[in-house]
Amino acid sequence: MTTPLEGLTAIVTGAGRGLGRAEALELARLGAAVVVNDFGAAGRDGTGGASAGPAEAVAAEIRAAGGRALAHTGDVADFAAARELVAGAIAEFGGLDILVNNAGILRDRMVFSMSEDEWDSVIRVHLKGHFNTTRFAAAHWRERAKATGGAVYGRIVNTSSEAFLAGSxxxxxxxxxxxxxxxxxxxxxxxxAKYGVTANVICPRARTRMTEDVFAGFAAPEEGLDPLAPEHVAPLVGYLASPAAARINGQLLVVHGGMVAVVERPRVQAKFDSKQDTFSYDELDALLTPHYAERPAGETFAAAEVLGLRRGASGGDGGVPPAGR
Incomplete structure (x- = not known):
């Protein structure tokens, strides 16, 4: 069996269930020692009390298969807990080479009904949680690079969503x-980059407790691997964490069901120049109103069509709606 991550240490956040669990198992299968982080909240909204059970179960599964694993139940959205997570990986396994940020919660609501807490809690866990772990991992790699006088090995794989790309x-x-x-x-x-570290981001689509409502109408097949199984996503994470992906940096990839799509940065679709020192209202009206006149009502900048992944699109997803993890 190929083990490109042999001798490396990885942290996977939100690894007690779903995508994080599949990613932790894949990194271990490829040879990495894995710190399995999961706060263990009972509900997908982050409430219901914490539990060490999910992280401990995945760590035990890795060890039972002959791998090395440590469970960590801290809240990555807490700055001090994130520091302790990175320090714990270094203390236990002698270093840190791979960081996979996956932890998240859902508190869905339309914008006109959303409470301040529903906004703050989701931003805190997803965005601040990603920052916290990245901040301490990055400091570790920078210190190592300065100490050795050369590049080090570092890989970050972050988790975004088609909810950002296509709108939700x-x-x-x-x-x-x-x-x-x-x-x-x-x-x-x-x-x-100058320290030898890469950072990439994936938009995975998978059937987990985070997406159970979204994919309720798409039943898993009775035989064979579910097209929405997290196991379709994990190999890409393993690859991005490996030496083979050294030239892949700052990239966004969509992954699900045996498909990986490399997403380009936004391009300028049209450009208008004023014939005066600056634009006037009338000039903008004359230029922009006709430009948008033929577009369908309600079409947004963040349209699913830019990915070719909308329902029924040619070369797209075969009818599966875009969704986050």
């Missing part, structure tokens, strides 16, 4: 957090 009307908090994660990733990729 009932998830303004989630979509905003996932968009922020893309910005965090590209900034981190530029900042850490």
């Amino acid at each position: 009307a009932g998830q303004p908090n989630y979509a905003a957090a996932k968009g922020g994660i893309v910005g965090l990733t590209t900034s981190t990729a530029l900042a850490l």
